[in-house]
Amino acid sequence: MDIKAVNITIYGQVQGVGFRYYLKSIAQQERVGGFARNQADGSVYIEAEGTPLAVDSFLAQCKKGPSSAQIKDVYVVPGQVKNYADFRIAL
Numbered sequence: 001m002d003i004k005a006v007n008i009t010i011y012g013q014v015q016g017v018g019f020r021y022y023l024k025s026i027a028q029q030e031r032v033g034g035f036a037r038n039q040a041d042g043s044v045y046i047e048a049e050g051t052p053l054a055v056d057s058f059l060a061q062c063k064k065g066p067s068s069a070q071i072k073d074v075y076v077v078p079g080q081v082k083n084y085a086d087f088r089i090a091l
Contacts, residue, residue: 005049005079008062012072014044020089022066023058030054030061033084037091049081 020036034048065071
């Protein structure tokens with residue numbers, strides 16, 4: 001099975017708005033593994049992996065975010081497959 005991995009950094013009003021919990025819900029729906037964590041600069045950093053279709057769908061939702069978020073920039077770079085068992089909110 002083909003696995004796609006990406007590292008995503010999202011900038012804007014993305015902390016304190018339930019963004020990571022939103023991502024976890026989407027990841028579970030799409031069967032994407034990885035994690036999301038808040039960064040000191042106010043961004044959210046995500047590592048995500050799954051089938052190419054699942055990761056692309058997850059990424060599209062990352063760019064939308066929950067209604068309480070205001071996204072300014074989304075940076076995506078290829079990641080390394082780490083065989084995550086599930087999607088977690090990292091501290």
